[in-house]
Amino acid sequence: MQEKLMEATKDAFRKAFRSEPGQLFLAPGRINIIGEHVDYNDGFVLPAAIDKYICFAVTKKDDSDTCTVFAGDFDESFSFDTREKQVPGEKQWANYLLGVFNAVQESGKATGGMQIAFTSTIPMGSGLSSSAALECGFAYILDSLFGLSLSGREMAVIGQKAEHTFVGVNCGIMDQFASVFGKENKVIMLDCNSLSHQYHDAELEGYSWVLFDSCVKHTHLTSGYNERRKEVERGKAVLQERFPQAQTFRDFTLEMLEGCKEEMGNIPYIRCSYLIKEIGRVEKAVQALSENRPEELGRLMNETHSGLSGEYEVSCEEIDFLVEETLKQKGVLGARMMGGGFGGCSINLIKEDAVEEAITAVTEKYKNKFNIPMKVYPVKISDGIKEYKAHEYI
Numbered sequence: 166m167q168e169k170l171m172e173a174t175k176d177a178f179r180k181a182f183r184s185e186p187g188q189l190f191l192a193p194g195r196i197n198i199i200g201e202h203v204d205y206n207d208g209f210v211l212p213a214a215i216d217k218y219i220c221f222a223v224t225k226k227d228d229s230d231t232c233t234v235f236a237g238d239f240d241e242s243f244s245f246d247t248r249e250k251q252v253p254g255e256k257q258w259a260n261y262l263l264g265v266f267n268a269v270q271e272s273g274k275a276t277g278g279m280q281i282a283f284t285s286t287i288p289m290g291s292g293l294s295s296s297a298a299l300e301c302g303f304a305y306i307l308d309s310l311f312g313l314s315l316s317g318r319e320m321a322v323i324g325q326k327a328e329h330t331f332v333g334v335n336c337g338i339m340d341q342f343a344s345v346f347g348k349e350n351k352v353i354m355l356d357c358n359s360l361s362h363q364y365h366d367a368e369l370e371g372y373s374w375v376l377f378d379s380c381v382k383h384t385h386l387t388s389g390y391n392e393r394r395k396e397v398e399r400g401k402a403v404l405q406e407r408f409p410q411a412q413t414f415r416d417f418t419l420e421m422l423e424g425c426k427e428e429m430g431n432i433p434y435i436r437c438s439y440l441i442k443e444i445g446r447v448e449k450a451v452q453a454l455s456e457n458r459p460e461e462l463g464r465l466m467n468e469t470h471s472g473l474s475g476e477y478e479v480s481c482e483e484i485d486f487l488v489e490e491t492l493k494q495k496g497v498l499g500a501r502m503m504g505g506g507f508g509g510c511s512i513n514l515i516k517e518d519a520v521e522e523a524i525t526a527v528t529e530k531y532k533n534k535f536n537i538p539m540k541v542y543p544v545k546i547s548d549g550i551k552e553y554k555a556h557e558y559i
Contacts, residue, residue: 167191170220170286171553177237178222178282186222186282188309189553192302193218194293195343196374196512196544197503198367198462199469200447202477204337204357206397207413208444211354211451212339213367214347215544219285219298225310229278234262237284247276253331261296264327265303274313281306288542291378292504296332297340300324305345305550317345317549318360335394336505347549354451358413365451367546369459372498373520375513377491377527378540379483382508389479390505397440400425400433414440439476443469463498463514470501470511479506483535487511490530494523510542 171189178186193214200210233244236258243259245251251267253260269276283302287295304320307313315323324341328334342355342362351364403425404417411417419441426434446465453461470488474480484502488511491500496519503512515523524541531539 174220174222174284181235182280187224190221191218192298192550194287199450204339206440209447210339212343213352213546216547217287221283224280226278231278235282260331261299262303264331268323268326276311292509294340297344300327301344321345345549376510376542378510381483396436400429400437403429435476439472466499466501
């Protein structure tokens with residue numbers, strides 16, 4: 166699979182630049198086992214890189230100050246002068262790259278000309294963080310080509326900053342961190358405040374991670390996401406004023422929250438209730454993994470979806486239907502919405518011998534209900550961003 170993607174990306178480079186690339190880079194997407202919408206709310210998350218990638222074919226151009234990027238999947242090109250101050254443009258995919266370059270530029274680090282082509286096996290708009298892979302992959306390329314001495318942490322932060330400043334989504338750090346720091350068969354327990362992290366084994370023998378793509382992405386994703394941030398900030402401000410010794414969501418309890426309900430109002434109260442419970446679920450999920458208790462992990466995932474749908478209100482009719490019907494199938498331990506919400510994928514923990522039957526049943530039910538062909542992505546937990554010479558294969 167990787168070899169096929171790498172060859173396709175080399176072909177895209179040849180098409181765009183009539184030459185051979187010098188280097189190849191693979192930047193993975195990610196899943197999040199549990200801990201949804203807490204990465205920007207003081208919490209812990211449990212992501213992992215997956216075997217879906219953006220592949221970049223790259224050549225450094227010492228005789229030029231121009232960066233030209235060819236998006237093979239869109240058949241579109243974009244160029245910019247690396248000496249000039251960058252501003253967001255009309256091409257959305259290019260803004261992710263421009264935001265990264267702008268952050269590097271502002272740090273005072275020197276770069277130069279390059280040619281890049283990229284193609285992807287990460288389904289766009291499905292909640293698998295193709296944006297973080299694009300951002301961090303480009304940061305990794307700049308570091309490699311121009312000797313910027315960026316740490317992995319700095320690359321993740323640069324990717325996050327790009328999304329904030331050039332795309333307009335106030336995302337947390339989880340997606341970028343997972344793309345950079347992923348390890349095969351390991352989940353990352355990430356502290357989203359300090360960025361300290363621990364790896365935990367994620368091999369659940371006899372079980373598979375399968376994603377069901379609803380193939381819908383409702384247009385209020387960005388507005389809804391940013392509105393949730395405002396709502397929880399209002400609630401957090403009330404909690405901090407009432408309990409100054411407890412400054413983050415991980416310090417608050419449901420009892421503290423209950424005492425502030427009238428003052429903060431119903432909506433912030435409900436949003437904060439979800440967050441406090443979800444932070445606790447992440448720690449329980451790590452314990453379930455370490456003790457090889459997949460049934461408990463599945464139960465926690467189901468609780469998370471209930472909270473995302475009913476309390477945080479970032480699900481939608483199509484995803485709720487997928488989760489409900491998936492949980493009716495034999496061998497399914499857990500199912501929930503994954504990602505920012507309002508569409509995208511559900512993540513499902515299913516016994517290996519029950520996967521095909523579950524896929525067949527849910528695909529049919531979803532098609533009958535919404536007349537939308539559901540897509541299915543079995544995934545394996547993989548390493549983070551890697552660099553290859555253009556002639557190397559895995």
